[in-house]
Amino acid sequence: MGVRTAIPGNMSKKLRGMLVLILLIILKETGPTAACSSRCSSRCDCSSRGLTSVPQDLPTTITELDLRSNSITTIGRNDFSRYRGLTNLDLGGNQMASLPTNIFLGLDNLQYLFLYNNRLTTLPSDIFEGLTNLYYLHMSSNRLPSLPPDIFQGLGKLGVLVLSGGVLTSLPAGIFAGLDNLRHLSLHGNQLTHLSADIFPVLASISSVSLNNNPWQCDCGMAPFKQMMTGSFEHSFEQEIICAGPGNLQGLSLLQDVSLEDLICEQTTIHSTFSSSYFIVQSNSSTSMAPPSTSTTHNGAGSTSSLFSLTVFLSAFLGVAAGALIVCGGLLAFWCHYRRMKRNPPSMPDSNNVVFSISNNGASVTFNGQGQAGHYEFGTELSEEYEAVDYPPSTSQPVAGHGQNRIEPPNPPPRSGDRADPQATDAILSDDTGHHYQPLRWA
Known part of the structure; x- marks a missing residue:
């Protein structure tokens, strides 16, 4: 006959409480661990685990992988290559600043991708290459000031695109080209200031567009977009553009309260789009934008802004x-x-400047005129001497044998050994004393 030990009632209650507590602890430790291990089924919940990298010991057949709210800073290019059956991948709430190129290459079945609440500052243009079945892309609350123009190329089945809560300042031309199935686009809470007229048809084709809480600048840069506005009930995004500047238009609705004449620029800028061209006309301290008489429309979507x-x-x-x-x-x-x-x-030379000098040894003639100059000396070789002949004070005498009323320079005398010319040219020469000299003929 066994002996039964009585346990006080209050002690039994404490024992049961301890057993329940131990059971809860065991369930807490083993349950989630099994959910993020080789024992997890098609869905692996690895959220809030303090992970710094992508686990590589999960079943390769999983279709859903939840890695949100961890401490992952970098991801290797091949971290998801073993999980090619994924349809849902959540990387939100981590600390990633960048992603390697082609990181999602091979995930052809992926339909839902979450990259929100990270520190992404840049993305390669081919980051989403190969995701032909992607339907939902969530990229809100990152630090991306801009996006590559062709980053969404090939995502023909994309239906939801969330880019809100970031620091986007502009949208490149053609960024939404090819997204024919896009039904929801969220751009609210960024730093967008202008929209080109080229993006208006894209926004008008999307069922739900969110543009509020952006610092829209209602100046000449928004004039092309303003002209495209219709006020249609179907285009609810037109109501969400509230001017943040300039000061005189702050808080006003671009659609209802601002006219095209109010859209001026304080400094000279040039804004151009594919669908139409606008020229800046400066007047005093303000600059207004006026459309030309003709415009050319090109296919494509997006916006282009060219500023000096x-x-x-x-x-x-x-x-x-x-x-x-x-x-x-x-x-x-x-x-x-x-x-x-x-x-x-x-000094301009005198065309008729003739200098004649006489000495005991002979005479010399120096003349300088246009196109000719010369210097001749008559020394002791002369067989005859000049004799002084007084002429009337006429300023000009014809030269014998020439019949011209000008003074010609004499021909040079024959040199020693040369034959004398019996028909030597006569010349009237004068010295500083006013005498006139008539040369004798050579013997």
């Missing part, structure tokens, strides 16, 4: 300054040359 940067402005300014300096330098050189010529004018 500070570098272009400085380059143009320096070019003008350099041209002005060159012109001023040329004018200065011409002025200096003119002053120098004025102070020291060039």
Whole structure:
């Protein structure tokens, strides 16, 4: 006959409580571990595990992998290559700043991809290459100021795209091209300031578009988009564009409260789109945008904005300054040359300047005229001497045998050993005393 030990009632209650507590602890430790291990079924819940990398010991047949709210900072290019059957991948709430190229290559069955609440600052243009069945892409609350123009290329089945709560400042041209099945687009809570007219048809074709809580600048850059607005009930996104600037338009609705004439720019800018071109007309301190008489429409979606940067402005300014300096330098050189010529004018030779000198040893004649100059000496070799002949004070006498009223320079006398010319040319010569001399003929 056994002995039964009585357990007090209060002690039995404490024992049962301890057993329940131990059971809960066991379930807490073993349950989630089994859910994120080789024992998990088609869905592996590895969320909030403090993981720093993608587990590689999970079944290769899984279709859903939840890695949200961990401490993953980097992902290897081949981390998902063993899980090619995934249809749902959640990487939200981690600390990833970038993703390697082609990281999702081979996940042809992936339909839902979550990348929200990370630290992504840039993405390669082919990051989503191969995801031809992707339907839902959630990329909100990241640090992406811009996106590559062709980042969504090939995602023909994409129906939901969430880009809200980030720092996007612009949308490149054609970024939504080819997304024919897109039904929801969320862009609210970014830093968008302008939208091109080219993106308007894309937004109008989407059932649900969210654009609110962006710092829209209602200036000339929004004029093309403003012209596309219709106020249609189907285009509810038109109501969500509230001006954040300039100051006189702050808080006003671009659709209802702002006219096209109000969209001016405080500085000279150029804004161009594929569908139409706009020229900037500056008036005093404001600049307005006026459309030309004709416009050309091109196929495609997105927006293009071309603004004169500070570098272009400085380059143009320096070019003008350099041209002005060159012109001023040329004018200065011409002025200096003119002053120098004025102070020291060039001496112009007298076309009829003839100098005759006589000495005891002979005579010499020096003449200088246009196109001719000469110097002749008559020394002791002369067989005859000149004799003085007084003529009337006429200023001009014809030269014998020539019949011309001008003084010709004499021909040079024959040199020693040369034959004398019996028909020597006569010439009237004068010295400083006013006498006139008639040369004798050579013997």
